[in-house]
Amino acid sequence: MLVLTDPALETAEEGPVTIEDWVDETYGSGRAVLGDRLRPAGEAKTVRRRKGEVIVSDGPFAEAHELIGGFDVLECDSLDEAVEVASRHPMAAAGIIQLHPAWPLDL
Template sequence: MEFLLLIADAPDGEAGVDLDAEHWVDDLESRGAHLYGNRTRPGAEATIVKVRDGDVVTATGALHEGRDWVAGFDVIECDSLDDAVRIAAAHPMARAGQIQIRPVWPFDDE
């Protein structure tokens, strides 16, 4: 199963955590579980696109405003949600921030 990990800041995160996730990525890659990941620019640099009455409408900013912001993402492959939770818990941002896990829902599963 594939899972999207959204790596986010959180106001109640632990201070002083070494945020270098290179060891975490190396471990996942050695097990064949890490598919892709990267940082993201701040929400203020995001662009929202929607089409309304045939017109393309764009707006600058994140989908929602709040105290937390998405700092990056990873796509992993593992056997279950329990495995994804264990993998996410080992990421440094699980201590300094928070990680949202979303199962990938392939179109061919419908």
């Protein structure tokens, strides 16, 4: 689950619960296992390798209008359950939440 800012949003709604309550209910139930806020975009680096050369630039890639502010790793039984969990996050009302199902690495 990616937590993003929404530059098009003029007035943020209040979420159904506070971030503290969301963390307590989501991490407390075991449906979230890892997460944190990210440092500001100005402290980020973008790394590419092209034709054997490593190219490093400041900040997120230029096309990004929304900035990733944080993430949470959810463990839900279904995508519908993940949507329900994400919909209660305060940033679903004040920003954008993206859900990206993951493929486990078979190591």
